[in-house]
Structure formats: C-alpha cells, structure tokens
Amino acid sequence: MADHVASDAESSRRDRTKTSATRKRDAAVKDKAKKPGFFAGIFLFFKQVIDEMKKVTYPTGSETWTYFVVVVVFVAAIMLFAGLLDFGFGKLSALVFG
Template identity: 65%
Template sequence: MADKTAQNVESLGFFARIIQFVKQVISELKKVIWPTFREWKTYLLVVLVFVGAIMLYTGLLDLFFGWLSVLVFG
C-alpha cells in the first residue's frame, strides 16, 4: 500500500507536489481547534508573566555577579 502512494507522489510533477502539499496543509489547518479570545488573552498573560519573571531573575543574577566581580577584582 505504501509503495503505491510513494509511486503516485513520485509520478507527480514538481508543481503538482507543491499544490498537493498546500492542499494537505489547508486540510490539516481546518482540523485545528483555535482558542477563543478569552483563552488567547489568558495564554498571552501567562507568557508575559513568565517572560517578566525570567527577565527579573536574569537581571538579579547580572547585578549579583557584577557586584561580585567588583568586590573580587576591585
């Protein structure tokens, strides 16, 4: 069964394969369950809070190691 599918794909021309790929992508995108606006806002808020926390953590580490290097190297 897989051999027939492989032969059919190989027999298609270059542009026919591109068109087939785009059709398959559109078909798969129709199956996606997109988030509602409320879910989208929640996800956005979670990402922004997480990025802010990582920025704060990295900034504090930078300040600490900067202070430590001044202390050690004068």
C-alpha cells in the same frame, strides 16, 4: 491463546534463526508507483495543507489573553532573575577585583 507459557530459560533455548536467507537489494520488489507531475505535486501539497488547516482548533479570545498574560509574567520573572544575578555577580566582582 497459548495454553503453555514458556519460561525464560526455555525461551532462551528456542531456535530463533531465520527460515531463509535475506534477499539482496536487487531482488527486492521495486515500488513502481508513478510520481505526480510538477504542477500536480504543487496542487496536492496545497490540497493537503487546506485539509490539515481544517483540523486546526484555534483558541478562544479568553484563552489567547490568558496565554499572553502567562507568557508576559514568565518573561518578566526570568528578566528579574537574570537582572538580580547580574547585579549580584557585578557586586561580587567589584569586591574581589575592586
């Protein structure tokens, strides 16, 4: 651990420049990893899909029913709200342009 904590003023005076120049793109180390073949890539994809599907936790029957009821009630409430707005604006436009 550091025994000395730098203050804000002291840390702003500290030299933060790089120690060396940034290397050029051509000089950067190229990753020469061999890419899998076409069929090996397809096999790898399905293997990864199966591995991920093993991690999935599915809801129970009661949880699914609860989610279904929540969605239906929410959609009904939004439909009622939109219908009331439509009815109100229809009456208002009939009064104005009537």
